[in-house]
Amino acid sequence: MNIKELSQVLNAKILSNGHLSVEIKTTYVSDLMSDVLTFGREAELLVTSLTNRQTIRTVEMVEIPAICYTNGKQPDEKTIELAKSKKITVLATEFSTFQVTGKLFAAGLQG
Amino acid sequence: MNQIRISQSVIERIYEIPVEKIMRTDVVRVSPGAMMSELKYAVKENNYACIPVLEGEKLIGQISIEGYIDWLTSDLGDVPVSEIMDIKYKTLHPDEPVITAVKELELIGLRGLPVVENESEKFLGVICRCTMMEGVLAELDMNDKKEEQKDDCLFSNIQSSSALVTLSYIVKQKPLEYGGEISSSIRADLYKLGLPGSIVRRTAIAAYEAEMNLLSYAGGGLFTINLNEEILDMKIEDRGPGIPDVEKAMEPGYSTAPDWVRELGFGAGMGLQNIKNCSDNFKIESRIGEGTVLQVNINLEDK
Numbered sequence: 001m002n003i004k005e006l007s008q009v010l011n012a013k014i015l016s017n018g019h020l021s022v023e024i025k026t027t028y029v030s031d032l033m034s035d036v037l038t039f040g041r042e043a044e045l046l047v048t049s050l051t052n053r054q055t056i057r058t059v060e061m062v063e064i065p066a067i068c069y070t071n072g073k074q075p076d077e078k079t080i081e082l083a084k085s086k087k088i089t090v091l092a093t094e095f096s097t098f099q100v101t102g103k104l105f106a107a108g109l110q111g
Numbered sequence: 112m113n114q115i116r117i118s119q120s121v122i123e124r125i126y127e128i129p130v131e132k133i134m135r136t137d138v139v140r141v142s143p144g145a146m147m148s149e150l151k152y153a154v155k156e157n158n159y160a161c162i163p164v165l166e167g168e169k170l171i172g173q174i175s176i177e178g179y180i181d182w183l184t185s186d187l188g189d190v191p192v193s194e195i196m197d198i199k200y201k202t203l204h205p206d207e208p209v210i211t212a213v214k215e216l217e218l219i220g221l222r223g224l225p226v227v228e229n230e231s232e233k234f235l236g237v238i239c240r241c242t243m244m245e246g247v248l249a250e251l252d253m254n255d256k257k258e259e260q261k262d263d264c265l266f267s268n269i270q271s272s273s274a275l276v277t278l279s280y281i282v283k284q285k286p287l288e289y290g291g292e293i294s295s296s297i298r299a300d301l302y303k304l305g306l307p308g309s310i311v312r313r314t315a316i317a318a319y320e321a322e323m324n325l326l327s328y329a330g331g332g333l334f335t336i337n338l339n340e341e342i343l344d345m346k347i348e349d350r351g352p353g354i355p356d357v358e359k360a361m362e363p364g365y366s367t368a369p370d371w372v373r374e375l376g377f378g379a380g381m382g383l384q385n386i387k388n389c390s391d392n393f394k395i396e397s398r399i400g401e402g403t404v405l406q407v408n409i410n411l412e413d414k
Contacts (some may be wrong), residue, residue, distance in 0.1 A: 033376030037316050038385045054323075054375045057291030061298065061315040064310070086295075 001023075001109060003066060003089050006045070009107050010093040010100055012068060015080050018089035022065045029101050033058040040064060045109075047100050051075040056083045056090075066081045067087060070097040129203035130212055133246025134236035140165045143193035145241055147182055150172045150192070159240030160223025164196045168387050170227050170234040171198030177221070202227045205235055209247060212238045244278055264380065276304065279333040282325045287375055290326045294319040295333060304338070308407055314343060317389040317407050320382040321347045327372045328352065329403065345407040351397040361387070361395070 001024045009012055028040035029047040036046060036058050046059050046067045056079055059067050066089035067076065074092045075083075083090045093100060105111075139153035140163045153162045154176065162179075164172040174196050182195050203212055203226045215224060216238075224397035225238035231317060236315075278300055280293045298315040318334065325332040329351025337344040354360045361383050368378025387393040 001347070031376060032379050034320070034379045034381035036376075036387065037320060038381055038388065041312070041316075048376075052375055053288050055292065057152050057295065057319065058376070060291070061294060061312070061319045063312055 003091075006066075007082075007091055009019060009103055010068065010091065010095060012093035013093040014089070014091055015074065016083040016088060016090035018083070018087045019065055024066065024109065025100065027104055028064070028095060028102075031097075033088065035096075037062060045104075046094070047097060048091070049073055049097050051079065053067055053079050053082055054089060055079075056086065060086050066091070068093060068100065070095060070100050128209045128247065128250050129205060130203050130207050130209060130226055130238055131235065132250050133209060133243060134203075134205075134238050135242055136236040136361075138163065138237045140234065141192055142166070143191065145192045145195070146189050147179075147187075147192060147195055148189045150174065150179060157237065158223070158239045160237055163222070163225050163234050163237065164192055165234050168233045170175070170202070170225055170232055172198045173200055173225055175200075175223075195294050200225075203238060204229050206352075212243065216240055216243075226405055231373075240277075244276060247291075247312060248303060251303055274336040278334075278336040278338075279295075280336075282322055282331045282334065284326065284331040287323070287326050287372065290323045290375075291319055294322050297336065298333065301336075301343075306343075306411070310343060310411060313389040313409055314345060314407075316346075317386045318345065321405060321407075323372075323377050324382055325349050326349075327368065327378070332402075341411055343409040343411060347405040347407070348402065349404075350402040353401055354397040354403055355399060357395055357397050373386075383405060 003014070003020050003022060004023055006012070022044060024044045026043045027038060027045045027047060028043035030036050030040065032050050033052045033054050040046060041062050043064050044066060046064050048055055048067065049070045051068060051069050051073045055067060068091040070093055072094045080090060095103070138157045141150065142151060143164050143166060150162060159176045161176065162174040163170055164174065174192060178197055200226060201215055203215070203224050205226055205228065207243065220402050225237055226235045227233060228235060279365060280297060282293050294315055296316050298311055301314060302312045307363060325347070329349035332347060332349030335346045358364050363384045364380040366378050366380030372378035383395065386405065390407045391410045394406040395403065397403040
């Protein structure tokens with residue numbers, strides 16, 4: 001699934017264009033950044049409802065190219081700027097984390 | 112054994128960078144009449160490299176760290192700098208390539224060399240071992256971003272096999288939400304040096320966990336990364352309160368983190384364990400009231 005398709009499935013706004021060509025196969029869902037750092041290393045997408053700068057730093061270190069914020073939450077401008085400077089794709093959706101997970105699973109993504 | 116590889120273009124650029132682009136110009140200088148006892152500050156400020164002795168703008172001598180230590184351990188007492196300074200020493204010219212500086216430092220085993228203007232001997236700055244790498248990386252950064260090539264040429268081309276590349280980073284105390292800035296630089300620098308992605312990623316993750324710890328508990332700290340062909344050795348030191356029970360702190364899930372740490376998605380008691388998991392060799396030493404030292408070794412050979 002590419003970023004365009006992802007944003008359609010989740011009815012999500014794209015707040016930062018990273019590498020738009022990235023292909024999402026595996027997703028990791030967590031609000032605990034320590035867990036993302038430990039277990040999320042194979043993912044191309046992080047789904048979280050935490051919106052601080054550390055979410056961007058975390059995906060930067062783990063090299064997850066895209067992040068999707070849930071529950072209608074959006075990070076502040078500075079966080080989006082940071083994501084842009086690191087070429088990380090940022091999406092935001094009104095759906096809950098549970099709904100997002102379900103939709104992505106139904107669309108065939110792996111955990 | 113797999114050797115580290117670094118981009119050919121990076122090496123060519125390192126060869127070409129003139130000394131003046133990466134020398135330190137903000138070093139402390141002294142006059143020949145200054146007293147040796149006044150040099151304490153200068154020694155530290157100049158990264159323990161060398162202290163230029165100037166008459167006007169002209170370099171007339173230098174105090175090397177070795178010379179300073181000799182004086183300290185001698186029974187000469189407090190004497191003017193002019194009596195101790197070296198007057199025969201190698202200098203660099205601003206237009207010489209960095210690789211010359213590397214070779215000279217390696218050859219004479221000194222920590223720093225003064226840079227002077229070609230004819231006039233006017234003092235311009237100092238090249239010192241410990242900030243040279245920073246300077247090179249900053250300079251590469253400026254001409255960079257055009258290309259991202261890897262795996263072209265041997266790392267050992269820029270330094271002799273015994274020499275290390277040393278990178279150091281200071282983590283200053285600041286709000287935790289800004290944590291990760293240093294790890295981000297470490298990550299970028301290691302990629303710039305052409306290390307493979309798997310190594311960089313493990314280093315970056317360990318560094319990031321450690322950086323968050325430094326900011327959460329220790330009021331900042333220091334990263335030192337030593338690299339040779341075989342191993343990446345990252346040391347993380349702080350002068351924080353120390354960890355009362357290291358064994359307990361290593362247990363997954365054990366945490367003393369306050370809420371403000373947890374709110375940022377950390378403090379779940381996974382940090383140290385995760386740092387260990389990223390390492391091939393991991394050591395932790397902590398003393399109450401003195402601080403904590405982590406040692407993270409990552410083998411550079413492919414497994």
